[in-house]
Amino acid sequence: MPRVFVIGDSITVQFGPYLEPALAGRFHYDRKRDSGSERAEDNLDIPRGANGGDSGMVLSYLRLRRETDPLPPGVLLVGAGLHDIKTVPATGAKQVPLDRYRENLAAIIREAAAMDQTLVWLLMPPVIDEVHNTRLDAFHRFAADVAAYNAAAVEIMGAAGVGVIDLHAFCLPLVPGSFIDHVHYDEAARCKQGEFVARELIARHAR
Numbered sequence: 001m002p003r004v005f006v007i008g009d010s011i012t013v014q015f016g017p018y019l020e021p022a023l024a025g026r027f028h029y030d031r032k033r034d035s036g037s038e039r040a041e042d043n044l045d046i047p048r049g050a051n052g053g054d055s056g057m058v059l060s061y062l063r064l065r066r067e068t069d070p071l072p073p074g075v076l077l078v079g080a081g082l083h084d085i086k087t088v089p090a091t092g093a094k095q096v097p098l099d100r101y102r103e104n105l106a107a108i109i110r111e112a113a114a115m116d117q118t119l120v121w122l123l124m125p126p127v128i129d130e131v132h133n134t135r136l137d138a139f140h141r142f143a144a145d146v147a148a149y150n151a152a153a154v155e156i157m158g159a160a161g162v163g164v165i166d167l168h169a170f171c172l173p174l175v176p177g178s179f180i181d182h183v184h185y186d187e188a189a190r191c192k193q194g195e196f197v198a199r200e201l202i203a204r205h206a207r
Contacts, residue, residue: 002205003074005117006031007052007061009082010044011125011167011193014184018194026202027075032061044184045138047083054083054096055104062111070115075205077197078108079122079167081153082183085145089137094145101149105156118205120163122197123150125171127183135182165200167193 004027006012006019012031020029034040034049047053052061058080065071084096096104105121112119124146133140150168157164171185171193178189185193 001026001028003028003030003072004077004201004205005071005074006077007058008077008079008122009047009053010040010051010184011082012052012077012079012122013040013044013050015190015194015197016050018191019197020194022195022198023201027205045136052078052080054086055080055101055108056096057083059104059107059111062108062115066111066115071117073116074118075120075201076112076115076117077120077122077165077201078112079124080104080108081124081146081149082127082141085124085127085141085149086139087141087145089133089140095139098148098152102152102156105153106160109156109160109162118163119157120165120201120204121153121157122165123153123168125167125183126175128176128179131176131179132182141183163204165197167197170196 016031023029032050032052038049040049040051047057052058058078084101086095109119127141127143127146129142154164174189178185180186
């Protein structure tokens with residue numbers, strides 16, 4: 001069976017327990033995991049453990065793996081963007097500006113190729129400004145940034161021949177009703193997300 005390795009933000013952490021069984025018998029599944037006291041679920045807004053964080057953190061992780069413990073050849077499913085678009089309310093500064101995001105994605109493509117990975121990119125799910133930014137004061141997110149960063153990902157991945165899974169479009173009918181906070185989903189939605197991503201991977205890559 002082909003292998004799939006997942007690295008992504010808290011959305012991938014939460015749908016992972018549904019993705020794994022949906023891939024059973026078709027893919028060997030693995031992902032970036034919690035380590036010791038570094039537990040993603042303790043605070044989903046802080047990238048640690050299984051939470052891959054922003055695109056720069058994903059790139060650093062993949063570089064470290066290539067240099068010290070290369071991933072076996074297979075499918076590499078990556079989702080990064082929600083941490084990149086974190087916005088400082090007082091200044092409007094992004095955690096990772098769009099031009100740097102584009103550079104990071106191009107570098108992620110190179111790192112995947114260097115480990116003989118078939119990269120698949122997962123687009124960011126929706127953000128609803130009036131929901132997110134009234135429920136969380138520490139940082140804001142905006143739907144306009146989701147659109148801009150997702151568009152950049154589609155352009156860059158398309159030019160490199162990398163497959164894209166449109167989690168954004170899939171999740172649109174689920175929001176805001178399935179939100180449990182500012183951006184995370186209830187169990188029923190997580191199950192649907194995991195099964196959707198599994199179907200996409202199987203259709204594209206399983207033999």
